[in-house]
Amino acid sequence: MYLLNKSKKVMLAAICSTSIFGVTALAENDLVSNSSFNDALNNWQIEGDSTAASISNAWGYNDSSSLNYFSNQDYEVRTEQTITGLENGFYRLELYSSSSGGQEEHYVYANNGARTSIPVSDDFIKVILDFEVLNNEATIGIYSNGLPGTWSNYDEVSLQKKDTEYRMLKGGDLTMVNFIEDLGGVYFDEDGNARDVFHILAENGFNFARLRTHNNVGRDFLSQSSPRYYLPDGYQNTEDLLKSAKRTKDVGMAIEVTLNYSDWWPNAANQEIPADWREAIEGMSDKEAVDKLETLVYDYTKEVMQALADQGTTPEYISLGNEMQYGILYPYGNVVNFQNLARFLNAGYKAVKEVSTNTQVILHLDEAGDDDRYFYFFDECEKYGVNYDIIGSSYYPFWSEVTVEDVMPWFEMLGEKYQKKIVIMETGYKWYPVTADKKPGQLITNGPESHDASPQGQKEFLDELFNGIRNIENNWVIGDLYWDPVMINHEGVGWAMIRGAAEDGSQDMALNNVVSNTTLFDFEGKALPALKSFKDTSEGSTEGMISGIVYDEEGNILTDATVILTVGKEKVTRSTDKYGRFFLTNVESSKTSEVKVSKSGFKSVITAVDVLPSETTTIELSLEASSGIIPIVIGGIVLVLAVLGTIFVQLKKKK
Missing domain, CATH: 3.20.20.80 (Glycosidases)
Known part of the structure; x- marks a missing residue:
C-alpha cells in the first residue's frame, strides 16, 4: 500500500492472474480495445517482468481501473497492443498517466521507434505521441525500466487519425x-x-x-x-x-x-x-x-x-x-x-x-x-x-x-x-x-x-x-x-x-x-x-543511423580513413575523425546498406549493414595492412609502413 497522488488517495495493487494476448482488429468506434483496462489485461500483451505489471482496481482517471507498474526490485516491463486494419496516415496516441519519477527510462511508444517520455506527476495527466502508420497497423505500448519503489499508472488509451503530420x-x-x-x-x-x-x-x-x-x-x-x-x-x-x-x-x-x-x-x-x-x-x-x-x-x-x-x-x-x-x-x-x-x-x-x-x-x-x-x-x-x-x-x-x-x-x-x-x-x-x-x-x-x-x-x-x-x-x-x-x-x-x-x-x-x-x-x-x-x-522514422570506429591490427584508432556508405544508388562519403569515428544519419532501413572503409597503407573493408528504424547500428572495423608492410600508428597517423593482420567486423544494435 502506497500513496499515489496529491489528494492522498491510497491504491492497493492486485496482480491480475490471467490475460489474453493477441492482435486487436479495427473496432467500429474505438481503435484501442480495453482502453481503460476495465477488462483486466485482455488484448494487451506483457513482456519482461510481468509481476511488475498489474491492474489497479482502486484508482483510475475516470473510473477505478488502471494499469500499474511497480516493484520493490529493479524491473523492466512493456505492455503493448497491435491494432490492424488501419488506414495509412498520421495518428495521435493519447493516454493518461501518473508517475513517481525516478525510472531509468520510461516512455509510451508506437511504430518505427516513435516514443515520448512520461512526465512525473502525482495526478493523471495527458501524454501524447504522434506517429505515422505505413503498413495498415500500429503497435502501441508503454515501457518502463524502473528502479525499486518507482511506480506509474496508465488509463484511457486512445488512438485517432490526424489530417496533418507533426514533428517536434x-x-x-x-x-x-x-x-x-x-x-x-x-x-x-x-x-x-x-x-x-x-x-x-x-x-x-x-x-x-x-x-x-x-x-x-x-x-x-x-x-x-x-x-x-x-x-x-x-x-x-x-x-x-x-x-x-x-x-x-x-x-x-x-x-x-x-x-x-x-x-x-x-x-x-x-x-x-x-x-x-x-x-x-x-x-x-x-x-x-x-x-x-x-x-x-x-x-x-x-x-x-x-x-x-x-x-x-x-x-x-x-x-x-x-x-x-x-x-x-x-x-x-x-x-x-x-x-x-x-x-x-x-x-x-x-x-x-x-x-x-x-x-x-x-x-x-x-x-x-x-x-x-x-x-x-x-x-x-x-x-x-x-x-x-x-x-x-x-x-x-x-x-x-x-x-x-x-x-x-x-x-x-x-x-x-x-x-x-x-x-x-x-x-x-x-x-x-x-x-x-x-x-x-x-x-x-x-x-x-x-x-x-x-x-x-x-x-x-x-x-x-x-x-x-x-x-x-x-x-x-x-x-x-x-x-x-x-x-x-x-x-x-x-x-x-x-x-x-x-x-x-x-x-x-x-x-x-x-x-x-x-x-x-x-x-x-x-x-x-x-x-x-x-x-x-x-515521432519515429523509417531511417536509422550508423556509428562506427576504425582501428588498426594493434587496436590503435585510425583517423582520416575514408568511409563510403552506399544505399541503393546513393553514396555518402565521410572521414574518420580525431577519435577514429564516423557517423552516418538518415540511412533508409528498408534498403541494403554497404559501408566501405579505406586508408592509404591498409586493405579496404566492405561490409553490409543492417539498419533498423530509429536505431543506431554501431560498427567496429579493424583494417589489415597492405601486403608486405606494417603500419606504425601514433595518434591515428600512419608513420612507418611494414605485415598483414586480419579483418574484424563487429555489428551492434544500439537503441
Missing part, C-alpha cells in the same frame, strides 16, 4: 562547440567514450541546432557598455558559423541561425551597433543613418545567407536579432522608433527570402508568459507591416517565473492571437545548484518548478516540457532549443573575454562560465540523463 524540433545552441574543442574540451557519451559532440547529440535525438553569429569579434571590437569585454577572436562570426553549419548538416539536423547584428551579446539592455556600421553612419543625420543601417542590414543578411546557401547549408530558420523585444541597433531601432525597427526587420526579411523562400524568419523575444511584452511588440509589427513567419520565445522557469503547466496555455493563446507558429528559442534548467567554480550561475534557482537541481530533476523538467508542447492545441509550438547544452566546464571557457593590461593580449582572461551547471553534460563533459528526454521524444 528539439535541440539546442551549438555555437560554442568549435571554441571549446579548440581549447581542448572533450565530450563523452553516456558510456564514457570521447566523441564528436555533434554525433552524441544526433544519436540522442537532437534534430535542431541553433547557431549564433556576430558581425565582428576579437579584442579590437570591445563592448561599448563594458569597454574591456569582447568575444574570442575567430569564433561566433561568419566563418565559424559556416564551419558549424557544415557539421550540423552532416548529422542531419535542421539549422536555426541567429543574426545578432552586433559585435557584443545582444539582449534587452544591449543592442549595440557593430563597430564598422557605427563608423559608416558617423556624422550622418538620423534620417541618413536609418537609411544607411537599413541597407547594411539587408547587405549583411544576404551575404550570410548566400554564404550558407553556397556551401549547401541553407538554414531552415533564421532569427533577425536576439531577444529583441525592445528592438535592435540602438538607438535607431529601439521600439520607441518602431517605424525604423520595421524597416530594419523588413530589410532582413527581404534578404533572407531572396536567397531562400523556404527559410522561415523568426522574431525572438524573452520572458515567455509576459502578455504586455508580446502584445505590444507584435501589435506594433502588425501596425507597421513587419514581415515575419515565426514567433521566437525564451522560456526559463527562473527568468519567466512561470511553470510549464502555466506557460503552455499561454503559448496556445499567443499562437491563436497572431496565427503564427512558435519556437522556444531558449530554455534551461540547473542540474547542479552551483557552477563548477561554486558560483550561483546564470540561473540562480529553477524558479517555481519543483524538480530538483539534479541530473534527474533536469531530465524530469524536460520530460514535462516536451509533453506540454505536444499537448498544445493545433501544435502552435513546433520546437524547443536548449541553452546552453554544450558550454561545459573547461579552462578558458567563459561567457566573454576581458582585456588585460598587456597590448599583446597575454594578460586577457575568460570571464566566468555561468552555465556549466545547466548544460546537458556534467562538469567532466559526460552526457547527462537529460539527453534521454530528447532521444525519447520522437
Whole structure:
C-alpha cells in the first residue's frame, strides 16, 4: 500500500492472474480495445517482468481501473497492443498517466521507434505521441525500466487519425562547440567514450541546432557598455558559423541561425551597433543613418545567407536579432522608433527570402508568459507591416517565473492571437545548484518548478516540457532549443573575454562560465540523463543511423580513413575523425546498406549493414595492412609502413 497522488488517495495493487494476448482488429468506434483496462489485461500483451505489471482496481482517471507498474526490485516491463486494419496516415496516441519519477527510462511508444517520455506527476495527466502508420497497423505500448519503489499508472488509451503530420524540433545552441574543442574540451557519451559532440547529440535525438553569429569579434571590437569585454577572436562570426553549419548538416539536423547584428551579446539592455556600421553612419543625420543601417542590414543578411546557401547549408530558420523585444541597433531601432525597427526587420526579411523562400524568419523575444511584452511588440509589427513567419520565445522557469503547466496555455493563446507558429528559442534548467567554480550561475534557482537541481530533476523538467508542447492545441509550438547544452566546464571557457593590461593580449582572461551547471553534460563533459528526454521524444522514422570506429591490427584508432556508405544508388562519403569515428544519419532501413572503409597503407573493408528504424547500428572495423608492410600508428597517423593482420567486423544494435 502506497500513496499515489496529491489528494492522498491510497491504491492497493492486485496482480491480475490471467490475460489474453493477441492482435486487436479495427473496432467500429474505438481503435484501442480495453482502453481503460476495465477488462483486466485482455488484448494487451506483457513482456519482461510481468509481476511488475498489474491492474489497479482502486484508482483510475475516470473510473477505478488502471494499469500499474511497480516493484520493490529493479524491473523492466512493456505492455503493448497491435491494432490492424488501419488506414495509412498520421495518428495521435493519447493516454493518461501518473508517475513517481525516478525510472531509468520510461516512455509510451508506437511504430518505427516513435516514443515520448512520461512526465512525473502525482495526478493523471495527458501524454501524447504522434506517429505515422505505413503498413495498415500500429503497435502501441508503454515501457518502463524502473528502479525499486518507482511506480506509474496508465488509463484511457486512445488512438485517432490526424489530417496533418507533426514533428517536434528539439535541440539546442551549438555555437560554442568549435571554441571549446579548440581549447581542448572533450565530450563523452553516456558510456564514457570521447566523441564528436555533434554525433552524441544526433544519436540522442537532437534534430535542431541553433547557431549564433556576430558581425565582428576579437579584442579590437570591445563592448561599448563594458569597454574591456569582447568575444574570442575567430569564433561566433561568419566563418565559424559556416564551419558549424557544415557539421550540423552532416548529422542531419535542421539549422536555426541567429543574426545578432552586433559585435557584443545582444539582449534587452544591449543592442549595440557593430563597430564598422557605427563608423559608416558617423556624422550622418538620423534620417541618413536609418537609411544607411537599413541597407547594411539587408547587405549583411544576404551575404550570410548566400554564404550558407553556397556551401549547401541553407538554414531552415533564421532569427533577425536576439531577444529583441525592445528592438535592435540602438538607438535607431529601439521600439520607441518602431517605424525604423520595421524597416530594419523588413530589410532582413527581404534578404533572407531572396536567397531562400523556404527559410522561415523568426522574431525572438524573452520572458515567455509576459502578455504586455508580446502584445505590444507584435501589435506594433502588425501596425507597421513587419514581415515575419515565426514567433521566437525564451522560456526559463527562473527568468519567466512561470511553470510549464502555466506557460503552455499561454503559448496556445499567443499562437491563436497572431496565427503564427512558435519556437522556444531558449530554455534551461540547473542540474547542479552551483557552477563548477561554486558560483550561483546564470540561473540562480529553477524558479517555481519543483524538480530538483539534479541530473534527474533536469531530465524530469524536460520530460514535462516536451509533453506540454505536444499537448498544445493545433501544435502552435513546433520546437524547443536548449541553452546552453554544450558550454561545459573547461579552462578558458567563459561567457566573454576581458582585456588585460598587456597590448599583446597575454594578460586577457575568460570571464566566468555561468552555465556549466545547466548544460546537458556534467562538469567532466559526460552526457547527462537529460539527453534521454530528447532521444525519447520522437515521432519515429523509417531511417536509422550508423556509428562506427576504425582501428588498426594493434587496436590503435585510425583517423582520416575514408568511409563510403552506399544505399541503393546513393553514396555518402565521410572521414574518420580525431577519435577514429564516423557517423552516418538518415540511412533508409528498408534498403541494403554497404559501408566501405579505406586508408592509404591498409586493405579496404566492405561490409553490409543492417539498419533498423530509429536505431543506431554501431560498427567496429579493424583494417589489415597492405601486403608486405606494417603500419606504425601514433595518434591515428600512419608513420612507418611494414605485415598483414586480419579483418574484424563487429555489428551492434544500439537503441
